[in-house]
Amino acid sequence: MPRPRRDSEILPAKERLENAFWTLLADRPFKKITVTDVVHEARVNRNSFYYHFSGLPELADSAIMYELDRLPVPPVPDSHDDPLMIWHTFCSSMVSTPENIRHIDHLALLTSEHSTRELVDSLRDFLRLTLLSLLDETPNSITNTKRVLLDFAVGGILSLLAHWPETRHTVTLREVQNRDVAVLAMGLYVSMSRQDTNGFWERLYLDSTRYGGKESTTAGLEAYRI
Structure with missing residues (x-):
């Protein structure tokens, strides 16, 4: 008996449903999207939808987590790392591929006029959980x-x-x-981590001294350019 045909160009039903969610959210308010709309856009039947999801809120949660899981994340600097270099590398990787841009485009829809308070709350919760995981923390362990x-x-x-x-x-x-943006972003990131922050601020102070304080922004950036 021949095996079922597997076409690599045909996405799995779950991924097609998630893609349909983003396509429809870009077109209309979430409150006006129905399960029928989603299955028509994804070209699957209703049984397939309810096999994967209990309803539209669960589909939305799954789609949000999919996007967040595929974006690059900056490593938490240790005593041997340069936090500013990590920031520059991270920024470059975020916009390095059309796929990453598309992930950001999708997540931005959750803050648009088509979104709802519930979708924003889901995005906020998943962002918190993602950062906690990166920092090796839990909601109960964090100070x-x-x-x-x-x-x-x-x-x-x-x-x-x-x-x-x-x-x-x-x-x-x-x-x-x-450099000013890098200091703000990585200073916050390091401060949330379990790493000793003294090394970061000492490195920043020494760099500022080397390049002449506030006027060193351009020189400092050149020194840390990718």
Whole structure:
């Protein structure tokens, strides 16, 4: 008996359903999307939908996690790493492929007028869990101070996603890799981690001294360019 044909160009039903979710969310408000819309867009039957998901909220959660799992993440610097170099490498990797841009485009839809409070809350929760995992923390192990920093970081990411459609074609990679931005981003990241922050701030101080303080932004950037 011949084996069933497997066409590598045909995506699995679950992935097609998730893709349909993003296509429809770009076209209309989430509250106006139905299961019928999704199965028609994905070209699967309703049984296939309910085999994978209990309803649209579960589909949305799965689609969000899929996008987050496929974006590059910066490693937590240790005493031997240069946090500013890590930031520059991370920024470069984020926009290095059309696939990464598409992941960001999808996540940005969750902050658009087509989204709902529930979708934003799901994105916020998944961002928190992703950062906690990167930092080797859990909701129960994290300190109150780090929880505040975590909320600040997640709020910043949500704000960036909200502005992404209007800035993606105007903001350059060089602007994002600006030393002041790098210090803010990596300083927050290191402070949330279990690493000793003294090394980061000492390295930053020595670099500022080497290049002349506040006027060193351009020189410092050149020194850390990819």
